[in-house]
Amino acid sequence: MGAVAYDPKVVTIWEGFRDWFARKELAFDYVLYSNYERQVEALVAGEIDVAWNSPLAWDRTRRLAAGTGGDVRALAMRDSDCDLTSVVVVRADSGIDDVAGLAGRAVGVGAVDSPQATLIPLAHLRACGLVPGTDFEVRFHDVGVGKHGDHVGGERDAARALAAGDLDAACMIDGNHLLFITEGTLAASETRVISQTPAFDHCNFTALASGPADRLERFRALLLGMSYSDPDVRPLLDLEGLREWRDGRTSGYGPLERAVDELGFYDGDGNVTAAGYSP
């Protein structure tokens, strides 16, 4: 399995799961990648059987596989990967009441490759009638480029810039808006949400349809059998941010697929076409 090393805890998580799988007699090992583009390419090249993918990595795998006539599967995902939304936040005293009020303003987003803090919110604003870079200025907060926004630092930097008055609006996941207030990055009641994206799904375990079916099924079944009441895996589930693994679903990637097309992040064959993106 491939995983992207966006944080040192990734080693703890997968070492722990590796031991747990070994106790269940699944010969499992993991490979760490510095960025999702390389991981996706390794998956498509058959170097790994499964990839723990960001939604953007899922989308690229799908495009790359389609280019060669192949198909991809989402084996499983976290309960917390389902039905996220992102929000556009302004300072409460800004006088900006809605998306139209952002015309001519500076909007902070996360890293250039963040689905949740950049691509989906920008496409959402576009759907609301404002063209990014034309009707408003886009300011990226590039932390961990290539890691598809897994590193929360970009979103936090945008939130800080908003609080400091350097931005007129900032985009972030709904949960991070709550987190940033709770941790004190943003003051309670001093920001307002002016727009919320449609719900979208996040990570999944991606495999090629041509992958080793039996082993992948065993992997999927073991994941779904993990219980939060099992003290051996609970700390790992906490680190990975879930309470239970669920069957993979692909119905929640529409908003991102549209954003990738509209913003030209990848082409139809999965080639990287985003300007200035070099993971």
Added chain:
Amino acid sequence: MSTVGVTTVDLEDVGLDRGGHLLLKRALASLDPGARVEVRGQSPDLAVHLRAWCRAAGHAYAPSAADDTAGGGGGRGWGLARGGEAASRTAGSVTRGTAVDALFFGAQRAAGSGPGEVADHAPATWGLAARGAVVEAGGPAFRFPLDTRAAVWAYTAAGIYRQAVAAQWDPATAVDWDAPVDLPVEVEAAVVQIMTYLIENENAALVVPARFLAQVHPHFREVMGVLAVQVADEARHVDVFTRRAQLRGGPLGMSTAGGQASLKTLVDEPDFAVAHFLLSVLGEGTFLSLLSFLERHAPDAVTRQVTHLALADEARHVAFGMAHLEHVLAADAGFRTRLASAIHRRHDALAHTAGLNQEVFDALVVLAAGSWLPRAVSVGFARVQALEAEMADGRRRRLVRLGFPAEEAADLAGLHTRNFM
């Protein structure tokens, strides 16, 4: 809050970013998994935050049917409507998940919270948890080798700890450091030599409990507390004896190889009960006589005060040592043989050493004499001999109290190190 059908909780104007989650958790706590709570409130971002909070907490969230922003086309939803909401509206509903309960699956209560509810064995995974706490399963295992009640307990530990805390004294105010100390040079030198000797003994009495302190499972908190205060007591003794030694600005006295060899056998003793037997019962027990002697014959007020203060602390240390050994021997009378052999072993190990520093012995005579008249020196010498007899008798009495037959107790008392501690 209704208890019929779907429960409703109204957070009023308190958002989840300002403590509203407590009201929500309270509403969910009384429900079974699968039960639903309708959440109402006036906070502008409530629906946005409710969705995120549920996702992180393992509860299912459903938007209010009338304002399903995120599920639909991305327009303005519940949370995004403006205009000074004065009345609460539905922000969505929460279906209670099972993850909250899973946290307690396999959790174990670390015995009871009272002194009578101490576990016989404290598992490594109870770790640093308070006695009586519910300990989540899956926590780290700590290495506390002294993890059984049999190994560390004394029934009077709680009382000794309370006494110890109540009897703490401040060297700055408990000793009249400005009292005149104007002794003849030889007498001052004798006091300094005795202080030098006391300091190294107090260092040993500090290091021994300190080494065990980190090995005792915190479940046995009374014992941990007694040892901690004991360490603090000895640190203070080192402090006041040092200050007395330096009071006149002269150099400190001699530390001998024999004295240190004797103390090293205490520091090296790996067994908790044996170490307490040798250090507290026999060593500090012997020191009770010594400190009392020094208080009685002190040539100045400061020496009198510091030995008096240390004496009271040492008596507590002896009391804990005795209580612990009584506890150990009540459960295992055979342990008495091990204690006897520990005395023999220590005696053999020190047989080739010089024993008590001759300078210390002479200094004690000088203090007990009070003058250089030959007759006074003779009286001083006799007093120190009487002190040694008193020390041996004290050891014998304590050994008898621990159940040693009278004759064996007398023999063992005589085998104690000539270095006193």
